[in-house]
Amino acid sequence: MDTTSSDDSPALPYSTKPPPTPFGEKTYDYNFIGGLEERASAGGGLSEQHRYLQKAHPGLEARINRHFALSRKNMLYTRYYCEENVWWLCRNVPEDLLHQFHVIFISNPQKRVPIWQQAIGDNEKDYVTFWDYHVILLHMVPPGTSREQNITSLIYDLDSLLPFPVDSMEYIQRALRPDTDKYSKEFRKKFRVCTATDFLLKFSSDRSHMKFSNTPPPFYPCIQANSDTKMNLDSYVDMNPTTGPGIVMSSLEFASFASGIEAPPPLL
DSSP: OOOOOOOOOEEEEEEOOOOOEETTTEEEESSSSBBBBOOOTTTHHHHHHHHHHHOOOOOOOOHHHSOOOSSTTTTTTTOOOOOHHHHHHHHOOOOGGGEEEEEEEEEOOOOEEEEESSSTTTGGGGBEEEEEEEEEEEEEOTTTTSTTOOOOEEETTTTTTTTTTTTHHHHIIIITTTTTHHHHSSSSSSEEEEEHHHHHHHHHOOGGEEEEEEEHHHHSSOOOTTTTTTTOOHHHHHHTTTSSSSEEEHHHHHHHHHHHHSSOOOOO
């Protein structure tokens, strides 16, 4: 599927604005559909945004597109609500770069996946945590745009002790450990890969999966794609490859995808 944004993209069903995202010396507030809030004309498209940036802040646009990276600063975060945390991360990505991002759900039929280097993990076992599912954000970095050579993709995990973002290969080696640890061999992970664009437009959660939890919910309203879909989290967590959004990969397939060895598969 071609996920490149166009002028006739559907409007976001969720109106709450994300927190500010810092770029350089000045803070801008990004929308998913609509780009910069501060722009030359209220109804302008990307071309107007670009002209405004070039005129007001020479060189800023090039820095954003060549070396774009999200920061932990000002990001919404609620412990145990990783899917919503990642949804808000996606909201902070500029619209014209969103096609480079993928949302990754990690789970398995046992609903028990070990992930290391987690902030709440066991410090005597390299901070391993067993999640029923976990969600991270993958940025496929265009060739020649990374500050570091040989980096093809970056991973954002707000629950991790690793750098933010971190080279995907380091994350796979240190946090996912595919088939290199007894836990990984016993609880083999599956990865549901979805485009960030589709995730923003289609994901809904009424938080009913947390109704027996003592964890305080996020302060903002539930994320609802539309009035007819109040809850579809299960379709993302379920690792049945014949149903649900995106595609399901094995650990080896995901590592290959993140490393850029294979062309990205069609994401339906």
